Amino acid sequence: MAEAGFRPHPRTQLDDNFASPIRFSLMAALGDGMEFDFPALRDILQCGDSPLSKAIAHLQTAEYVLARKGVVGGRTRTWVRSTKAGRDAFAAHLQALRQIVALGGRQEL
Structure with missing residues (x-):
């Protein structure tokens, strides 16, 4: 039975879309308004x-990044940037990580 004032552990707020170190690092690299080519x-x-392509595809499916293609010097190039939804989700994920760290060994939530 839930106690009055019970709050779920912050790990329940972690976003599985960032469980992969490459996807996590990709979102961190993109930051606010950053766009990079592949x-x-x-x-x-x-x-x-291959791992980067898979990470981009996964985050595109989650609508956390946008990828656009263009041609430079006769070669196709892909640029990637985060969406507002992706930045918001990543910020919430980071906040959950901070809360987990802040709890440390405390038994109370």
């Missing part, structure tokens, strides 16, 4: 093409 993100995140 090669720049690959270098920033120090990961391969």
